[in-house]
Amino acid sequence: MEVDRIVRGPQWIHWEKPPSGMFILNTNGAFKSRLGVAFAGGLIHNDDVGWIVGLLLNIGCADSVQAELWGTHKGQMLAKRLNIRTLIVEVDAMVVVCWLQRPYMADHYFYNILQDSWNLIAEGWVLEICHRHREGNSCADHLANLAQSREPRLEVLEEPPASSIPLLQVDACGKGILRLQ
Numbered sequence: 001m002e003v004d005r006i007v008r009g010p011q012w013i014h015w016e017k018p019p020s021g022m023f024i025l026n027t028n029g030a031f032k033s034r035l036g037v038a039f040a041g042g043l044i045h046n047d048d049v050g051w052i053v054g055l056l057l058n059i060g061c062a063d064s065v066q067a068e069l070w071g072t073h074k075g076q077m078l079a080k081r082l083n084i085r086t087l088i089v090e091v092d093a094m095v096v097v098c099w100l101q102r103p104y105m106a107d108h109y110f111y112n113i114l115q116d117s118w119n120l121i122a123e124g125w126v127l128e129i130c131h132r133h134r135e136g137n138s139c140a141d142h143l144a145n146l147a148q149s150r151e152p153r154l155e156v157l158e159e160p161p162a163s164s165i166p167l168l169q170v171d172a173c174g175k176g177i178l179r180l181q
Helices: 064-081 094-101 111-122 138-149 162-173
Strands: 011-013 023-032 037-046 051-061 087-091 128-131 154-157 177-179
Touching: 023 064, 023 138, 037 064, 037 138, 051 064, 051 138, 064 087, 064 094, 064 111, 064 138, 087 094, 094 111, 094 128, 138 162
Parallel strands: 023 087, 087 128
Antiparallel strands: 011 177, 023 037, 037 051, 051 154
16 A cells, blocks of 8 residues: 655545445544544445445544544444445545554554554455545545534444535535645
């Protein structure tokens, strides 16, 4: 697995559907520094750009990196529970992408959660981990923000919240957002 190279300057960012027969897990974290609490959201799409399942996670006391990591881990576990083996994981935090692509840090602060994720990857539950800017991950970003109004726990969503449907439609048509760097 390769780490995406960094591109400077304005660029169009959009969500890309997975290859035929594959699924994408998009996750994102949110952090409220004033409160010191973190949240995560995510969803699994199929190659028809259909909603398979979503998640809202109110983590409580944590930081933004923990939010990204926990959201990704819970999404991977949810995909395994649904027996989805052709999974591409797209994360907005490059540091989390790097950690998941290099399973070697036995003394890492987040070793236990990383070990669970590395095991899922090694067992074939995840085919690829890659970076996706927030602008190309807007539905997951929206779900992370929705998690702020929930109790501290994982909530699995069988249907998309009404407020996320316009974002799913934008994803389906491939409409991009200009990202200024």
